Amino acid sequence: MIFVPSGTFWMGSDRHYPEEGPAHSVTVDGFFIDEAPVTNAQFSEFVSATNYRTFAEAVPDPRDYPGILPDMLYAGSLVFRIPGKPVELDDWTLWWSFQEGANWRHPYGPRSSLKGLEDHPVVHISYRDALAYAQWRGKDLPTEAEWEFAARGGLDRAEYAWGAEFTPAGRHMANTWQGAFPNVNHAQDGYVHTSPVRAFPPNGYGLYDMIGNVWEWTSDWFAPRHEADASKACCIPRNPRGGRESGSYDPCQPEIRIPRKVLKGGSHLCAPNYCRRYRPAARHAEAIDTSTCHVGFRCVVRPGGSYEVT
16 A cells, blocks of 8 residues: 555646536545555455455345336346447447446456456446455545545646646556547557556556546545536446445435445546546546446555454
């Protein structure tokens, strides 16, 4: 882990998506944060030691999904697929499919495996899964402010985690999408899907993959700063079953049927023409009962903190 010293920074942005504003000053106490996202190899250690079963590996409880059709009661997760034809960008169902058998062991569907992906970030992880791993390690999940402060690497108000230019001197600094999403990815950064967690340069604090590769969970409930139709401007789908995990409640937006947490960092599916969220200020809501092939996490430890280890 890397220690991030306490400090005050300008959180958010008034220049991009409305949910990022208003920009405001925040002070954060010092904390330790994982140098890189949790990898498949690390998550495998957790599963081997605990026999933990992720949300995507479990058949849904119909009590959590009132009115669900019987033919939707199967274990699975959301997987990205290139449509192969021109599509409108306001319907994510044209490139996301809920696949039976897709989970962290099978990131691209039931016939895929983790061979060669041991040092890639673990994906198909719900909020509950990320928290369970963190607690097992004696750690916690970062708050949104901690995550953004760490992602900036000491560059307060900079557009990107590495400075003002997206590709300084033509160099790709993160795993993102190059081309017209969702059909054309030129992979100029070297990767079509996820990449090894240290494939790109670290930021000023020595942290890898704070931008791109996979979105990362934070512990904060999502509360929009401005009224916006996020469903039309986002690359994050939701569980098509439309249910609610038992016992969960969002104190920020109790009217939301499925409680949501804040995701940060963007992913390899963020593109210039769609979901330009490969910036520290960018944020998005994710339902806690949803897992996808481009969402992972990392952990923190706060000096003097007390964590439940399970």
